[in-house]
Amino acid sequence: MANELQNRNNFFDNLMNMRNWMNDDFFSNLTPVADHMKTDVTEDDKGYTVKIDMPGFDKKDIHISYANNILTVTGRRDTFDDDADKEGNVLHSERRYGQMSRQYRLPDVNRKDVKAQYNDGVLTISLPKLNEKDDDENRIDID
Incomplete structure (x- = not known):
C-alpha cells in the first residue's frame, strides 16, 4: 500500500513538472526580445x-x-x-x-x-x- 501511494505521488509530481515545463516553454515564446x-x-x-x-x-x-x-x-x-x-x-x-x-x-x-x-x-x-x-x-x- 505504501509503495502504491509513493508511485501515485511520483506520478502527480511528474505531471506537475511536465505542466510547469510546458507553461514555461509556451510563455517563453511570448517574452519580449528586450528580455x-x-x-x-x-x-x-x-x-x-x-x-x-x-x-x-x-x-x-x-x-x-x-x-x-x-x-x-x-x-x-x-x-x-x-x-x-x-x-x-x-x-x-x-x-x-x-x-x-x-x-x-x-x-x-x-x-x-x-x-x-x-x-x-x-x-x-x-x-x-x-x-x-x-x-x-x-x-x-x-x-
Missing part, C-alpha cells in the same frame, strides 16, 4: 555609456549603428551546441538562436568618437556627446 538584451544606459556631461548583456554571441555577429539620434544594436546567432544524447534527443532547451535587435534614443552624439568593446558577453558602447565646437562644424551660414 534577452538586458541593458544599462548611463549619462553624464560628456556622453552616454550603454552596456548590453549579449552572452553567447560572436563579436563578428554584432552590428552597431547610430543615425538620426538612434543607436541600434543587432545580434545574430545562427547555431549553438546542444546537449542532445546519441539519438539527437533534447528534453528541454531554453537557448535561443536567430536575430535580436534593440534601439535607444540618445541625442547629440559625436558619431566620429563612438567606441565599442565586447568582453565576457557584455557589449559596452561609449558615445561621447557633441560639444559646441563639433556642432558648429556642420553648420552652414547663409550669406
